[in-house]
Amino acid sequence: MKEKSLSFRIADVLLLAGFLLPFVFGIMLYILLEPASEGIEIAGAKIYFTLHMPMPMQDLPITESQVNSWLVIVALLFLCLFLTHGLSAKHPTRRQHAAEWIVEKTENLVSGNMGDYFSGFAPFVAAIMGLSAFSSLLTLIGLYPPTSDLNVVAGWAVLVFILITYYKMKCGPVHYLKSFGDPVPFLAPLNIISEFATPVSMAFRHYGNVLSGSVISVLVAVGLQGVTHMILGKLPGFLGQFPFLQIGIPAILSIYFDIFSGCLQAFIFAMLTMLYISTGFPEDDYKEKLRKKKSKQN
Amino acid sequence: MMELAIGIILGCCALGAGMAMIAGIGPGIGEGNAVASACEAIGRQPECKGSVTTTMLMGCAVAETTGLYALVIAILLIFLAPGRLVNILVDTMLSLKQ
Numbered sequence: 001m002k003e004k005s006l007s008f009r010i011a012d013v014l015l016l017a018g019f020l021l022p023f024v025f026g027i028m029l030y031i032l033l034e035p036a037s038e039g040i041e042i043a044g045a046k047i048y049f050t051l052h053m054p055m056p057m058q059d060l061p062i063t064e065s066q067v068n069s070w071l072v073i074v075a076l077l078f079l080c081l082f083l084t085h086g087l088s089a090k091h092p093t094r095r096q097h098a099a100e101w102i103v104e105k106t107e108n109l110v111s112g113n114m115g116d117y118f119s120g121f122a123p124f125v126a127a128i129m130g131l132s133a134f135s136s137l138l139t140l141i142g143l144y145p146p147t148s149d150l151n152v153v154a155g156w157a158v159l160v161f162i163l164i165t166y167y168k169m170k171c172g173p174v175h176y177l178k179s180f181g182d183p184v185p186f187l188a189p190l191n192i193i194s195e196f197a198t199p200v201s202m203a204f205r206h207y208g209n210v211l212s213g214s215v216i217s218v219l220v221a222v223g224l225q226g227v228t229h230m231i232l233g234k235l236p237g238f239l240g241q242f243p244f245l246q247i248g249i250p251a252i253l254s255i256y257f258d259i260f261s262g263c264l265q266a267f268i269f270a271m272l273t274m275l276y277i278s279t280g281f282p283e284d285d286y287k288e289k290l291r292k293k294k295s296k297q298n
Numbered sequence: 299m300m301e302l303a304i305g306i307i308l309g310c311c312a313l314g315a316g317m318a319m320i321a322g323i324g325p326g327i328g329e330g331n332a333v334a335s336a337c338e339a340i341g342r343q344p345e346c347k348g349s350v351t352t353t354m355l356m357g358c359a360v361a362e363t364t365g366l367y368a369l370v371i372a373i374l375l376i377f378l379a380p381g382r383l384v385n386i387l388v389d390t391m392l393s394l395k396q
Contacts, residue, residue, distance in 0.1 A: 201363050208366035211373070268359040 008086060015085055018078030022071035026143050029067065045149045065149035072134045072146070102126070113271070114278040121274070128156065129270040136210055136262025139254075147265070148210040150203060157199035160273050164198065167281040171289055175282065202272055209265050213257030221250050300391065307383045315375040321368030328361040 033048050048067055051060040083099040092100075106126040111119050135146045146152045169176045180191045224245040232240055336354035340347050 204366050204370055205359060205363055208369050209362075212366070212369055215373070264355060264359075268356060271356055272359075 015078050015082040019075050022075040026071045064144045065146040065152050068143055069146040076130050113274045125270050129266050132266035132269050133263050139258045150207045153206045154203040157203040161199040164276050164280045167277055171282055171285050206265050206269050209261055213261050217253050304384055308380050311375050311380045315372040318368045318372045322365050325362050325365035329358045332357050
């Protein structure tokens, strides 16, 4: 095994720092810009600062969720660079195995669920999954998770909706419009509604799950605070303030709501993206069209 | 009078939120059925545990949607509606006085 050179190690440290520093930066922003609040409260994303745009446009508020999702994007970029730093075919390192495992798993998932035509979708799906999972996991370090803001998730859902419509239109707009009259033309209004319900339900599902987790955690924490106060409140001094029920019990909920539910929702969002895109695509008709085109050219 | 009106608004918002969450029954029953069937399937064929679990989680997520709609409405009723309604009430009262 070849010894690593100094410059390689320095680049390694820099990349790791690039992965970790955004989170530190986020915590610092949170401490600096967030007004200290008394007790526990449930609130939406706070506005960090407002960009004043020239007259015809509206003012642009930069919220906590936007800043946090930028931080996640930067951190993920450096994580990818770190994992792929120093790839070699002869002496694969541990991190290369990890990177290969991730790539292989997503490619298997995409080709298994979407078919071979969509095999180029693996990077997109992996990006959505990683962004969503890391955004939800931000709660672990006390930051506001961008996925519990409807605007963020709705943006992703609109992106997916555009992709779905693009692949449905592959056979031309006439074919696309005809697909609404399926199975009977009489049902067209319902088909149109269900078309628009797709992005709405995707956005609400992800947002609702993450938000409900944090709301329930806060409610349980407040309830435990009340119970502790009831039991120990009469005792004098430090003992009366001791948070003996709040230690440990909310962590059990956090394992489910923050870690399990966050990763599961990321997986489900990516899965639904794949399924909607691949089922909406009229593969047989598209192949037929390609064959006709070829025979015309010949 | 004003206090009574605000009290009615707050109370009705809380009641509405609670009633909206009755919708949680449906997804609960549905997901319970899905998990029961998945357990049966795994018991019958332990070798396809992986794919059965994945499919079950997907189905659970889709079944959950209606419950989450109700949750969104309940959250709106608790956190947004009271403020809006009280503002409207105060505005109308002020305009009536003038």
